């Protein structure tokens with residue numbers, strides 16, 4: 001397989017014209033890469049959780065890029081033309097939202113989920129952008145923008161209620177989308193790196209724990225705990241997928 005790209009969290013390989021392999025690394029980074037560590041098993045747990053959540057979404061009518069999980073640290077996905085945006089859905093006030101709107105108290109439940117967009121750029125540190133900026137820059141058409149907002153809210157609803165059944169609280173969530181055959185498809189990963197998830201006692205099971213000083217080992221233990229709470233087995237899994 002040809003290595004196409006190596007990012008902070010994953011390696012991307014090309015299997016064929018339509019299918020890529022995402023390999024989840026054990027590298028742990030925070031603060032735009034300023035803090036970094038090796039975290040053995042992190043990649044396996046992130047791949048297993050992503051596979052489980054993508055297949056859950058697929059079986060609930062959200063078309064995702066997920067095809068197959070190898071039971072280790074690789075997932076096969078449909079190749080997408082990625083859109084350079086990070087879409088964040090917030091259920092409770094947290095993180096950069098508190099910095100830009102200090103009147104909100106941390107973990108205040110939002111009246112309704114907020115969907116916000118960041119332009120994906122490491123060197124600009126993923127700046128917040130307006131929907132109008134996205135349209136003006138020609139990144140999305142109006143109808144794609146509408147699709148992304150409604151898909152993001154749907155994904156948030158499905159995942160929030162899944163987690164709630166296991167007494168976990170989804171604070172916020174980062175999504176990436178791509179195009180395939182002019183349709184918008186959910187891509188990238190769904191893991192403790194891309195969402196904030198609190199347990200019953202309000203402890204962070206996600207990467208926030210590491211940002212606040214937890215050791216890499218403690219963080220990986222949290223990621224294992226998420227899988228245990230959701231009853232996810234680390235085993236190969238394949239779903240029936242119509243290739244668009």
Ligand SMILES: Nc1ncnc2c1ncn2[C@@H]1O[C@H](COP(=O)(O)OP(=O)(O)O)[C@@H](O)[C@H]1O
Pocket residue numbers: 005006007008009010011012020065077078079080081082176178187188189
């Ligand atoms: N289905 C897909 N098709 C093509 N590219 C994808 C797909 N899913 C994710 N990607 C891209 O693969 C890369 C994953 O590597 P990652 O380590 O997360 O990179 P980064 O540091 O750029 O976020 C990202 O650039 C992401 O946008």
Ligand SMILES: [Mg+2]
Pocket residue numbers: 007008009
């Ligand atoms: Mg990434």
